[in-house]
Amino acid sequence: MQDGTASKPADTLIGVDAALKARRSIRDFDATPVPEALVEDILTAALNAPSWGNVQPYRVAVASGALAQDISRDLMATYKRAMAFRGAGLLKRLKMLRGGIPSPDGDFNTIMRYPPELDARYKATGKGLYELLGIKRGDRAARDRQMGRNFAFFGAPTVLFVFCSADLGAYAALDTGAFIQSLALAAHARGLGTCAQAALATWAGPVKARFDIPEGYKLICGVALGYPSAEPVNAYAPKRRTLDELCIAPK
Ligand SMILES: Cc1cc2nc3c(=O)[nH]c(=O)nc-3n(C[C@H](O)[C@H](O)[C@H](O)COP(=O)(O)O)c2cc1C
Structure with a gap:
């Protein structure tokens, strides 16, 4: 293990508010x-995230270089098969079924229906x-091609597969979310970019292999990590709730 000397010195890191706004x-x-x-x-910076009882109910599998590419290749093949299955007629589907259904084998359901208020925002x-x-x-x-880019980690050379304790339910997920945001901000402050990707929890097989x-740990999310390109897509800043939409008025 090395000591992180490749990162920016602490006094050149940007402030929290600036990072929150610009990430x-x-x-x-x-x-x-x-x-x-x-x-x-x-990761060391992100370990400062709060967690209930300080139990830190998360673990991270880091994949870079050839390892990341191997996982990406398997995920991409599965995704393409699932897309082909979706687009196939009955006969072709039946044929494909013989080779195994490319249905999700992740620990969590990543394909869900949102309630109307949230669905509109989604x-x-x-x-x-x-x-x-x-x-x-x-x-x-x-659209499918763009969705597929999830499984190439959007070109990131490193991907973090984040696992959370299966036994703590919502509170482990809450703690893991705080950890993921912490690492996203820590990466941003050092000139790197991230994309949290629930899509990477759809098929867990390639990571578990x-x-x-x-x-007792379940794959909840992937996080692509690398240097952002200059492509306009990286400046996309989707709208946030207004304070009125956020705050619940008293009765
Ligand atoms: C738990 C979680 C899962 C996400 N999964 C995906 C994903 O699978 N693919 C993707 O492109 N973006 C994913 N995102 C990114 C969100 O779309 C993004 O955070 C949101 O649109 C707000 O945009 P911003 O992060 O640029 O501020 C995810 C974000 C979170 C927090």
């Missing part, structure tokens, strides 16, 4: 590798992203 999900990365010491430095965010990428609403193939996951 965005990065969906296009340079191929430049992230030095191992820098990954460790970011759709508006997706619409804005696709518009920026020049993808037309009816262009299913282009390459890491000994401690008993």
Whole structure:
């Protein structure tokens, strides 16, 4: 293990508010590798996240270089198979079923229905992203390709697979969320970008085949990590709730 000397010295890191405002999900990365010491430095900073009882109910599987590419290749193949299955007619589907159904084997359900209030926000965010990428609403193939980029980690050279304790339910997920935001801010402060990707929890097989996951831990999210490219998609800043939409008025 190295000591994080590749990172910026603490006195050049940006302030919390500046990082909160400027951090965005990065969906296009340079191929430049992230030095191992820098990954460790970011993870060390993120370990300052609060957790209930300080139990820190999360573990991280770090994949870079060839290992990340191997996992990506397997995930991409599974995704493509699932897409082909979705688009196939009955006969072809039956044929494909013989080779095994490409149904999700993740620990959590990543494909869900949102209640109407949230669904509107989900759709508006997706619409804005696709518009920026020049993808037309009816262009299913282009949408699928963009979705598929999740499984290439949007070109990031490093990906963090985040696991949380299965036994603490919502509170482990809450703690893990605080950890993920902490590492996103720590990465941003050091000139790197991240994208939290629940999509990477859809199929757990390729990750579990390459890491000994401690008993009782479930794959909840992936986080792509790398240097942001100059592509406009990285400046996408979807709208936030107004304070009125956020705060619940007293009776
Ligand atoms: C738990 C979680 C899972 C996410 N999963 C994905 C994902 O699978 N693919 C993706 O492109 N973005 C994903 N995102 C990024 C969100 O779309 C993004 O945070 C949101 O649109 C707000 O944009 P911003 O992060 O740029 O501020 C995820 C974010 C979180 C916190």
